[in-house]
Structures are given as structure tokens and as C-alpha cells.
Amino acid sequence: MESRTIQENLRRVETRIQAACDRAGRGREEVRLLLASKTVPPQNMRYTLDAGERLFGENKIQEALEKVAAFAHDPRPEWHFIGHLQTNKIKYVTRFARMVQSIDRLELAQKLNARLERNAQEPMDVLLQVNSSRESSKFGVAPENTLALAREVSRLPLLRVRGLMTIGLFSTDSAKTRPCFRMMRELRDSLLEAAIPNAKLETLSMGMSHDFEIAIEEGATLVRIGTAVFGNRALPDSYYWNES
Numbered sequence: 001m002e003s004r005t006i007q008e009n010l011r012r013v014e015t016r017i018q019a020a021c022d023r024a025g026r027g028r029e030e031v032r033l034l035l036a037s038k039t040v041p042p043q044n045m046r047y048t049l050d051a052g053e054r055l056f057g058e059n060k061i062q063e064a065l066e067k068v069a070a071f072a073h074d075p076r077p078e079w080h081f082i083g084h085l086q087t088n089k090i091k092y093v094t095r096f097a098r099m100v101q102s103i104d105r106l107e108l109a110q111k112l113n114a115r116l117e118r119n120a121q122e123p124m125d126v127l128l129q130v131n132s133s134r135e136s137s138k139f140g141v142a143p144e145n146t147l148a149l150a151r152e153v154s155r156l157p158l159l160r161v162r163g164l165m166t167i168g169l170f171s172t173d174s175a176k177t178r179p180c181f182r183m184m185r186e187l188r189d190s191l192l193e194a195a196i197p198n199a200k201l202e203t204l205s206m207g208m209s210h211d212f213e214i215a216i217e218e219g220a221t222l223v224r225i226g227t228a229v230f231g232n233r234a235l236p237d238s239y240y241w242n243e244s
């Protein structure tokens, strides 16, 4: 895709984010834009860097390592891991990720913490991934188990719990997606009320190309957008979201 098309798409997304913030009475600076860059060639990602974007989210370790290598001499990108993380891939994620958004079980958190310790690395920011739609095809901790997981993960010295992430219901019907996002905000608020030591919980990562405006209206502080900026992908999302 041409740089013009991508930068135009980006401007259009930016306008929509601003409009959603206006509708919700929120400041634009309350919402960060992360570009979901799975399958996107580095050149197309560069166009968005040149337009001022910095945050990228990758879903697969192998692909992430290739992208990170492609930008080895470019200090601009900040990498987040947003895909399902298998424990045998933890040793790779610690090489590049500023944040892992997909912590959905204690074992994964413990192993990530142990790896950071072994590498003598700085603490890493993490989000807990919640299965807010309860679809069995999606990963994530059940909403009712999130508080317990947050307590356990925040005890790990090298992980900083910064909030929650969800993929949400895959539907274009806002009557269905909105309650899901609202539940996430309420869940985040109830976690805040629990005053868990060492947990910060300011981040609510939710909203994608088809539903980010609703997510912003319901309190998202970080939206993850791919298609609306980079165009359609060849592979279906189930390839990234199901156990493979």
C-alpha cells in the first residue's frame, strides 16, 4: 500500500478518535493509539512512524522478532506483545516487549517474572487479558477471576500490572459490544477499589477497527487498530486468536 493511503487512513482514524473523545467528554490525550501490525510489512509501518506513531502491537513471536530486527537501527518503535503467549516463547518476548498485554494465567506471569530475573532485566509492564465476551475461542481470564489473578501477578517483583486488555465481542452491533466494554471499565474500577499493592491499573486496552469508538466512549485508554490503517489482512483473525 502506498504511503499516501496509509497516512490518509491514519488521519481518518485520528479524526474518529477525536470525535469519540468529544462525545464522551474526554481529552484526546487520555487515549493512546497502538497500531496492530500483524502481517504488515515494515515499510508500511515506517509510513506511520513518519506520521508520528510510535506504538506497535504484534501477535506472533516469530513475526515480532523479524519486525524488531527490521527496525534495529530505528529507535522510534515501542513494541507491545498482544497475542497469545506460550510459555516456551517467553525467552523471546523479553528481548523486545515494553509491555505484554496478554497475561491470562498465573503460570505465564511467574515464568515471565523468572525470565526477567534470570536476565537481570528491569521490571516489565503487563496487562491482564480478560475474556469479556466469554467466547470459548478467545483467550483471557474470566471476569470473576480477574481480581484474584491481579493480586497474584502484582506480587511478582519484576512485573508491573498496569491494567486490563480485552478483545471484546466480534460484532458490528453496538448494542452487544457496548455492555462488554462497560463491564471492563467496571471491572477495572472494582480492581482499583481493591487497592492492590503495586498494581497501577490505569490502562484499559480495548477497541479495534470495528468498535474503537464505542470502546473510547466506554473508557478505553488504549485502542489497538490494524485494518482501519493498514487495510485488510489475508489471514482471518481466528488464525491469531485461536490455539494453533
Ligand SMILES: *Cc1c(COP(=O)(O)O)cnc(C)c1O
Residues within 6 Å of the ligand: 036, 038, 059, 082, 083, 167, 207, 208, 209, 210, 224, 225, 226, 227, 228, 240
Ligand atoms: C489484530 C488485532 C487487533 C486489531 O484488529 P483490527 O480489526 O485489524 O483493527 C487488535 N487487537 C488484537 C489482539 C489483534 O490481534
